Amino acid sequence: EDKVVQSPLSLVVHEGDTVTLNCSYEVTNFRSLLWYKQEKKAPTFLFMLTSSGIEKKSGRLSSILDKKELFSILNITATQTGDSAVYLCAVITQGGSEKLVFGKGTKLTVNP
Amino acid sequence: GAVVSQHPSWVICKSGTSVKIECRSLDFQATTMFWYRQFPKQSLMLMATSNEGSKATYEQGVEKDKFLINHASLTLSTLTVTSAHPEDSSFYICSARVFGTGPETQYFGPGTRLLVL
Numbered sequence: 001e002d003k004v005v006q007s008p009l010s011l012v013v014h015e016g017d018t019v020t021l022n023c024s025y026e027v028t029n030f031r032s033l034l035w036y037k038q039e040k041k042a043p044t045f046l047f048m049l050t051s052s053g054i055e056k057k058s059g060r061l062s063s064i065l066d067k068k069e070l071f072s073i074l075n076i077t078a079t080q081t082g083d084s085a086v087y088l089c090a091v092i093t094q095g096g097s098e099k100l101v102f103g104k105g106t107k108l109t110v111n112p
Numbered sequence: 113g114a115v116v117s118q119h120p121s122w123v124i125c126k127s128g129t130s131v132k133i134e135c136r137s138l139d140f141q142a143t144t145m146f147w148y149r150q151f152p153k154q155s156l157m158l159m160a161t162s163n164e165g166s167k168a169t170y171e172q173g174v175e176k177d178k179f180l181i182n183h184a185s186l187t188l189s190t191l192t193v194t195s196a197h198p199e200d201s202s203f204y205i206c207s208a209r210v211f212g213t214g215p216e217t218q219y220f221g222p223g224t225r226l227l228v229l
Binding site: 020031032034039041042043044048082088090092098101103104105107 | 116146153154155156157158160201205212216218220221222223
């Protein structure tokens with residue numbers, strides 16, 4: 001069974017701190033890994049990663065994938081209170097049903 | 113960007129009643145829509161994949177007679193929770209895949225919170 005595990009499940013930091021969120025996976029026929037930010041409602045897309053070692057960057061957020069060790073990290077530097085959210089990692093497999101398999105998410109709280 | 117809406121945004125109903133949730137792609141055609149369910153502190157779990165004009169494909173453990181899905185047009189899919197019970201209380205989210213794109217291109221609706229009393 002395909003599995004996505006995120007850690008930590010929750011994290012509380014102060015504004016300005018840097019955080020690293022982890023996502024490991026066990027799936028057959030990996031296709032891509034995606035990161036989403038979920039505030040009160042629906043997830044919003046952050047990154048899609050398909051190749052190992054290539055960092056994706058958007059402002060203070062960056063992410064990288066290691067297909068050998070089967071994990072990805074999401075970094076947020078100089079955190080702000082607006083970064084408080086649940087960060088979801090999801091994996092898509094190739095062939096068969098191409099569906100998103102989500103982890104439980106990491107709840108990040110950034111305090112002023 | 114692509115926008116997906118859901119209606120209603122929240123609903124409270126009595127046990128035994130049926131509830132219909134709509135998912136619309138507002139500015140694009142979506143041949144495939146997905147329905148997810150999210151319990152508190154849990155992940156999004158795919159319930160079913162809905163293709164326009166054909167029967168939905170349900171995930172293992174999801175009762176197709178209880179969660180009726182209709183995808184009659186390229187912009188609308190509906191999920192009906194029949195004879196709802198308190199254990200069906202959850203956050204239901206749909207997503208839509210833009211026609212001609214890969215599975216990574218899914219736009220999520222804002223979700224519907226269902227509370228069954």
